[in-house]
Amino acid sequence: MNRPLPPTAPADERAIDQTLAQWVLQRTGSNLLATAVRVVSNAEGRGHSCAWLSDPDTGAGFDTEALAAIRRHAWVGDGRHFTPFVLDARNRFYLWRNWQHEAKLAAAIRLRCRQRTLPIPADILEGDLDALFAGMPPGITDWQRAAVAAVPGARFFVLTGGPGTGKTTTVVRMLLMLLRRARACGLPSQPSIALAAPTGKAAQRLVQAIARGKAELQVSLSQCGSAPDLQELLQHIPHADARTLHRLLGYRPMDNTFSHGPRNPLAEDIVVVDEASMVDLAMMRQLLEALRPDAVLILLGDPSQLASIDAGSVLADIVASTPPNRLPPAMANLLAPWLQNAPGTATDDAPLAGQVLTLTYSWRAGSGLQRGIEALRDTPDPAWLDTLLSARADGDLHLRHCPSPRALRSCVDGWIDRHAELLQTLLTLPVEAGAALQSLHQLQILCALRDGPFGAHGLNELIARRLAARFGIDSGHAWHHGRPLIITRNDYARGLFNGDVGIALQGAEGLRVWFELGDRDGNTGLRSFSPRALPAHESAWAITIHRSQGSEYRDVAVVLPPDEDNRILTRELVYTAISRARSHAEIWATDESLRAALARPIRREGGLRERLRPDQDPRK
Ligand SMILES: Nc1ncnc2c1ncn2[C@@H]1O[C@H](COP(=O)(O)OP(=O)(O)OP(=O)(O)O)[C@@H](O)[C@H]1O
Numbered sequence: 001m002n003r004p005l006p007p008t009a010p011a012d013e014r015a016i017d018q019t020l021a022q023w024v025l026q027r028t029g030s031n032l033l034a035t036a037v038r039v040v041s042n043a044e045g046r047g048h049s050c051a052w053l054s055d056p057d058t059g060a061g062f063d064t065e066a067l068a069a070i071r072r073h074a075w076v077g078d079g080r081h082f083t084p085f086v087l088d089a090r091n092r093f094y095l096w097r098n099w100q101h102e103a104k105l106a107a108a109i110r111l112r113c114r115q116r117t118l119p120i121p122a123d124i125l126e127g128d129l130d131a132l133f134a135g136m137p138p139g140i141t142d143w144q145r146a147a148v149a150a151v152p153g154a155r156f157f158v159l160t161g162g163p164g165t166g167k168t169t170t171v172v173r174m175l176l177m178l179l180r181r182a183r184a185c186g187l188p189s190q191p192s193i194a195l196a197a198p199t200g201k202a203a204q205r206l207v208q209a210i211a212r213g214k215a216e217l218q219v220s221l222s223q224c225g226s227a228p229d230l231q232e233l234l235q236h237i238p239h240a241d242a243r244t245l246h247r248l249l250g251y252r253p254m255d256n257t258f259s260h261g262p263r264n265p266l267a268e269d270i271v272v273v274d275e276a277s278m279v280d281l282a283m284m285r286q287l288l289e290a291l292r293p294d295a296v297l298i299l300l301g302d303p304s305q306l307a308s309i310d311a312g313s314v315l316a317d318i319v320a321s322t323p324p325n326r327l328p329p330a331m332a333n334l335l336a337p338w339l340q341n342a343p344g345t346a347t348d349d350a351p352l353a354g355q356v357l358t359l360t361y362s363w364r365a366g367s368g369l370q371r372g373i374e375a376l377r378d379t380p381d382p383a384w385l386d387t388l389l390s391a392r393a394d395g396d397l398h399l400r401h402c403p404s405p406r407a408l409r410s411c412v413d414g415w416i417d418r419h420a421e422l423l424q425t426l427l428t429l430p431v432e433a434g435a436a437l438q439s440l441h442q443l444q445i446l447c448a449l450r451d452g453p454f455g456a457h458g459l460n461e462l463i464a465r466r467l468a469a470r471f472g473i474d475s476g477h478a479w480h481h482g483r484p485l486i487i488t489r490n491d492y493a494r495g496l497f498n499g500d501v502g503i504a505l506q507g508a509e510g511l512r513v514w515f516e517l518g519d520r521d522g523n524t525g526l527r528s529f530s531p532r533a534l535p536a537h538e539s540a541w542a543i544t545i546h547r548s549q550g551s552e553y554r555d556v557a558v559v560l561p562p563d564e565d566n567r568i569l570t571r572e573l574v575y576t577a578i579s580r581a582r583s584h585a586e587i588w589a590t591d592e593s594l595r596a597a598l599a600r601p602i603r604r605e606g607g608l609r610e611r612l613r614p615d616q617d618p619r620k
Contacts, residue, residue: 202550368395
């Protein structure tokens with residue numbers, strides 16, 4: 001085993017990758033194993049749950065002899081028993097923990113999917129759908145109806161779609177359906193519901209979205225006048241309390257464990273998790289294992305967005321494991337009468353068929369921004385990009401040429417001009433904290449990078465200087481009235497968490513930093529802190545696109561570095577950024593870097609999607 005290292009030194013090697021490899025080398029004396037460990041550690045750092053030791057497309061990497069030697073090593077197994085590393089039959093190499101997360105998560109999902117029943121007879125379903133979709137045309141609401149009709153009897157359900165496709169509108173109806181037919185679905189007569197999301201920001205947005213969805217449905221139900229019990233049941237859907245997944249599962253930062261798991265499952269009968277694309281492999285396994293077998297899990301999200309920061313691309317893998325919107329034959333027959341377009345059918349043994357549905361009709365369609373979002377969801381349409389590059393704008397989506405720091409300065413000046421009124425109010429007038437925090441939802445600069453002149457740090461410094469010059473702020477002081485900032489480290493004692501956005505405001509007590517925070521009972525309220533009491537933080541005129549996930553703003557400016565070879569530039573990154581905008585987005589980039597980003601989809605290595613396909617032997 002002491003052969004020279006194969007030529008597989010990973011790009012972007014981190015100190016931890018080398019340290020781990022060194023440790024393995026010292027204990028095993030095997031260069032080969034140490035090299036494979038270096039590769040897999042590096043892969044994990046880039047979000048992969050495993051590393052291919054032999055590329056399935058090119059065959060590059062470790063040769064057959066090297067692979068056989070690694071496979072024979074005592075520290076490497078096939079996953080049946082504990083070994084520090086696992087090499088599967090397809091030459092995917094795992095750290096034991098990621099192998100376990102994948103295997104256990106896939107097994108938990110498959111088990112839940114096998115339990116599905118179709119407990120509601122067709123005539124009852126018809127009445128329910130008529131009441132819940134009164135006045136809504138069939139055709140464009142087909143997949144919303146299908147989701148509402150398919151959720152009874154499911155223990156695991158995934159509803160996906162791009163922005164504005166009606167996920168909230170639909171999930172409120174799905175919950176109402178479960179409440180009305182609870183006993184038939186094997187739930188208590190008044191099932192309890194938990195709402196959760198991966199970040200505090202996303203949880204706040206979920207609260208607002210559910211409250212709005214409930215109010216809209218309330219109007220529709222009272223207008224149609226039928227089924228008064230539905231109006232009563234609607235009150236049982238919570239809308240003031242959504243927790244982060246960490247809080248839902250009882251995260252204990254002292255020892256990095258959770259109080260809820262298989263031995264202490266969650267009490268709730270129905271758990272809804274929004275922004276599921278941000279949930280990594282380890283967290284999703286924890287969630288699945290913390291559910292009672294008879295509880296229902298509903299995941300909402302958009303698999304085209306950036307995947308989780310930590311390893312895995314769980315939502316995208318789940319969605320890709322089953323053909324889109326194909327139903328098992330029995331379900332297709334049951335639903336056919338209410339769908340204008342006959343649904344395609346899946347094979348009977350497809351584990352997730354009928355439990356993963358995608359909403360395809362955008363209710364915000366028609367704007368240039370929406371066209372851009374749709375064009376970027378899958379493989380970008382080259383004609384769309386060419387048109388945009390030559391016209392420089394499509395309605396509310398704009399391109400600004402930004403090849404240099406000098407061009408960036410003029411983009412910033414233009415941005416300040418366009419938002420001058422709002423910025424002036426924030427920076428120079430007394431403003432109430434709630435209103436000031438609300439106005440931060442109006443505009444946001446999103447950067448692909450954190451560091452460098454085109455990164456969020458550089459942009460924040462540049463913006464601070466330009467604002468100081470324009471509005472007469474003392475540029476010698478970082479702390480000034482109207483400065484937005486984002487917390488970058490959790491502070492459990494103060495209840496401030498990574499990603500919380502606040503604003504510094506001068507008041508009777510001097511300069512205080514205000515946040516809208518949730519308390520332990522799920523209520524949100526305004527709280528202020530002295531700047532000295534804050535955990536690690538930075539200015540937030542510009543934040544990274546990764547940080548913006550789960551948030552939404554009226555106007556967004558997206559900054560891409562002009563270096564088109566930068567590996568950060570991917571289609572998912574640009575899609576995630578512009579889909580944060582409700583009304584207007586501008587992209588500050590060169591044509592080349594935009595083209596390069598759109599041509600580079602993220603591919604995360606892992607075996608989850610295969611494990612969820614029909615008849616998979618988990619060790620393959
Ligand atoms: N069946 C429907 N009939 C009429 N309007 C609808 C329907 N479904 C959704 N809408 C409207 O479309 C808009 C977007 O819907 P919704 O908020 O449910 O989408 P979403 O997918 O949750 O959006 P986002 O991802 O941005 O949170 C809302 O204004 C909603 O009222």
